[in-house]
Amino acid sequence: MRGAGHKNGIKRRPNGQFQQVVSYQTLRGFKVLLDPRTSSNSTMVNSASPKRCAIIGAGVSGLPSARWAKAYGYEPVVFELRNNVGGLWYYQNENTEFSCVMKKTIMNTSKEMSAYSDFPPPLDFPWFMTNQRMHQYLQLYAKHHDILKNVRFNHRVTRVERTPDFEETGEWAVEYQDANKNKSSEVFQAVLICTGRQSVPFMPPEYPGQKNFKGKIIHSKDYKDANIFENKKVLIVGLGNSGTDAASEVGQIAKSCFLSTRRGAWIHHRTIYGKPNDIYCNRRILEYVKKVFGRDFHAGLMERAFRSCFDHKIYGLNPEHKSYNQDPILICDELQLRLAAGQVVLKPEIHSFTENSVKFADGTVEEIEDVVMATGFSYNFDYLENGKIIPTKDDDLRLWKNMFPLSLMESKKGTTLAMVGMLQLSGAIMPAMEMQARVFFEVNAGHVKLPTTNAMHAEIMRDQEQRRRQYMGARANYTKVCFIDYMREMGQLIGCYADPFRLVFTDPKLAYRLLFHPDLPYSYRLQGPFAWPKAREMIFSVYERMDCGLIKKDTRAVQKVQSRDKGYLTMSVVSLTLSSAIFFYLLNSLLTVMV
Template identity: 25%
Template sequence: MQRNAQRSATGAEMDTRGQAHDPAPRQAYDVIVIGAGWSGLMACKYCLAEGSSTLVLEGRDSIGGVWAFTPDPRVGGVMKTTETTSSRCLTEISDFPMPADYPSFPSNQQIAAYLEAYCDRFSLTEHIRFRQRVTRVAKLGDLWEVTTSDGSRQRARHVIVCSGLHQFPNDMSGDERFAGYAGTLMHSAAVKDIPAEWSGNTIVVWGGGESASDIACEASKVASRVYFCIPNGVWFVHKRLNGWPPLPSSEPKILDHITSRLRLWLSPTHQYSPFVYEYLEWAFGFNGHGQEPWRTEAPYQRSFLNKSADVLSRVGSGHVVPKRDVVSCRGTTLRFTDGTRANVDTIITCSGYTPVFPFLPASVPAGTDPRRWFKYVFYNEDPSLAFVGFARPLIGSIPGLAELQSRYVARVFSGACRLPEPAERRAITERDARFWDHQFRDTSLRIGGLVDHFVYADQLARLIGCRPKFAKLFFSSPRRWWRAVTAPWNGCQFWLNDPRHHDRIFATFRRYFGDRVAQVWIFLLLAPVLPLLLLRRRLKISLRDHLSHASRARRVERRPAGARTAAGVALEA
């Protein structure tokens, strides 16, 4: 990866370290991309494909962003053992499939190599300047001036921010729950590997995300005891099904097939049916996975889903102890919400990150909230500024959505697509924010930018003009139509309208279609009705509660701002 720093930086002189120096701005680029992670590379590729002159500024000496592992605890990024939480089918770039020998959930080393190969395939590196941390972005007339840490200045007509979600850890040291703690308190961003000094220690992992699950799982292999606190509870989703009958294998193909077009068209569970909660509770125990301290009141698919469920096996063996929350600390003694106490050597807070952009001008007040951007992408007040990679799917992959965002931005910036007028953009943005806030009302205050992967992807595809025309495909080739609507979700489907790509697309579909189609589809088509057959009495209660909750939600939404009754406060809580 270090070889990247030695490659050419277009239009700039290089010193002996391979760092670009260009203190005075030269000609204006069409686009400057900030960040050479997964999103930044795709943004660069699609802008170049639209004929836009493009420059990428990267603060490190390699591509990959958080996927470029570094042992330095001061630099954010993946752990040494991190693998993707979304399958390669959902994650790979639409016109650059991952190698056939990659596992279903590639490691961070494999992802880094994949992104290197992507750069080579599309000749992106010559457009990247490394060790160029952006310190200031300012609008000068019709151009943006971008200043980097060495004083260099570049100008462009458009700027795309791809600096990522995982740059600024949320600091919990001032939280009253941890006040008075005398042991080691650290954020998960500093955990790159499990240190030897944790051997025999008692560890607390605080937080309900995938990083928390991974750290708790790995730490439990060396520590004497790990307490895993999930303050708001969580729904766990296994990314591997481990042969649970009637599923055909432990590979995640069945989960990939759940994302197919036909499955989404047919299944009421995709529309957040009141039956799905009871069904999943019966079938898998997903809500807290049967652990009372981890249960959540949030309905399934209305809040964050934890896809790193391997930690559950460590719970079963007694190495990880489920807890709800920490109440207080005195010295190294922690008191939990269940009244128990424990002497703890280290607390790891997995409190997430804040997507702040200190380099943006103060005139960009919505710089930290994707819900204030048009389609979570364009800054409404000046759409020559865009953001890619900040929409977070409940189930799916950030790269899969970031690719569609990149295509959309590139086409808008080249003039191939037009944005709505300002007033219409603002109205659409407000409507979208209300929709997603209501959809994920149990989580949206804590985690911004949540979307339904499949709904949001189709919204972007319509704007780009690449949403698949399945009816046209059906009349031209019913066999290919069937293959397309039963194959798992993959970004290549958004090239279906162009027959020149069909050979590549259907080769991808065949690769992920699997060889047990009948078994898969029997299960998928039966899944929506199983709750009706098995849980008839309980479903009556579930449906009644669901309708009651929906009715109360509508009353709260109709109530004027500021008019809050006790029932409304309870519902919002």
């Protein structure tokens, strides 16, 4: 559906922006033909004015989107509601309409696994970044790629719609308000929605008696610090990452703290065997194990690792479902201790409320003063042509590759708008967001042959059915993907996936690293568009860089890569033996036929 055009007058400001809603034909002064991508690592440069890309949000998905827009010759214009970059990771103590992390939030994934593909975190950063460190990293990334000059802070996008000549141009009209509530509209050749998944709090339907409850009920979005619950009787509803973190904090200072869960959950610590758990869990070899031996075998390995942290059954957390039915796995280091100390008490789901208490499904009743609903988030894309581009019913967004709205794919210009960051991953989110941005610009540069709309629809329906069968719960299943599988699919789409089996003979040491070591973001810059010359070095020095953040050492030693890959020699010998056997078998068969 095309948006309705406007015929108002136009007033150009000195900075080139347009005030009022104006004629789209007048605004279309930004067209340019992009040259094919270069094989070098440099940014594409155009002699004419560059195409412009509107990026909504300057958080963990908006910043890499702006970085890659520049690389492909676009001028990014980033609309950010707040006065700083960082999105969710820009902590603000006061309650606002914006979602942000809790005051004491620590990343669940380690710094090297969470890095952008050409920007390793500083050496002195510890394994797991606090929200302050994470925000600092994002600021450093923005400065490194000179993105801040492209960000319009305190700007709210109010409407995005197709221009009347969209079928020929693929252009979008973006209406917005600045900090002074002045309304303006501009035309862009591309639009990326980078507002994330945690902007619209989801509250479950009211429980019986909830209206009569005299205490305070808030959503975890508004929970910042546990101090407001000191010496109170508190109930946390929901055993997700927010719920477990909130319960772990509140349990230390509240008079009593209860955590309500319907089915228990698999919980992992951030570290295992003294190292970040994601450097063990996110390895390509484990995905091959799952495919060869079945997901039950793989789940058994993972659940054994979870139980090595603590006995889920003793603490009342042991779920009936397999670990592959719950993705992502919860990460929390403190809940076990709070349960063991009696500072947090597990409860089943809520049955009903009274004025001063809550009755649970097992019949028990507890006095409660405050309730925190850690019940997740919903979506709202009404500003995209009144919500007609992306459906949000039951969180069924109908996005191909979790990016491109299926409703636009009938148009030959339908790829000029996409979502970045609508993902729940069994791994770090930032490398996947960056990969989405790369795919978007590769597609719009004409370097990727897309399937037909019918094929996209069939793929979406197949994936949704698989997720529906696999994952627990009715909500948010459609955005869940396996980190390694998703990165491989997207990397293959644009030619940046380095297949370890193809490197066995040419670079066996690298092949071994890619297969048996962590699936690092740098591995997706070894080849393909904008390959990064330092990618290989970053892969081989990852353990040394990690250690620098924990044990203060001479950082120059990081350049002297330590060999931890003795196994690659065995792999090389086995590969050569197998390939030789196959070669001689085929040769013998050929000679037999000839005779």
